[in-house]
Amino acid sequence: MRKLILVVHISLDGFVAGQDGELDGFDAGEENLEFVCRLTDEADAALFGRTSYQMLETYWPTAKDRANATKSEIAYSNWYNKAQKIVISKTMQGQHLRNTTVIGGNSLNEIGKIKEEPGKNILIFGSPAASQSLMRLDLIDGFWIFVNPVIFGSGIPLFAGGENQQKLRLVTTKSFSNGETALHYIVNREELPT
Helix, strand or coil: CCCEEEEEEEECCCEEECCCCCCCCCCCCHHHHHHHHHHHCCEEEEEEEHHHHHHHHCCCCCHHHCCCCCHHHHHHHHHHHHCEEEEECCCCCCCCCCCEEEECCCHHHHHHHHHHCCCCEEEEECCHHHHHHHHHCCCCCEEEEEEECCCCCCCEECCCCCCCCCCEEEEEEEECCCCCEEEEEEECHHHCCC
16 A cells, blocks of 8 residues: 655644744755655555646746756756645546646545555645644545654644544654654554553
């Protein structure tokens, strides 16, 4: 079965963005993107909420064609264009998008079916509302949380409204020269209370 893995940047106080969705405090550089490209080597699909999908879709399909594109930007852009994209959205249903499936209704059934299809990992990028829904449905198998050296004070939280306890196991950490630390957790379902 394919694994569903959340890849997300957060502030030290747990926010994925500022109050209005701004990402000003996240200073990911080439080193960070090169690392994310290693994660995409093990994945062939990306899952998003509508807002994150629309934001990434404005940049990544053509990033490889920019005159000053770095090696990692080219690699990520190429992966993004080939990857199966899955968008959780009630407002985008019925739209025909290249290499993109829109799920609006029963996320549990639809994502469960996609996880059972043959393939590599499915990466969720950002998408806090969609991620929170998927966490409540116990569909996320792992987390790559990139903790940034900034405190927002308020904003859009990564973890909110969770009713179910989830036991996680820290697998590895990675520090970057910009002060960011990546934490890789997997869901430890064997230790969950019954």
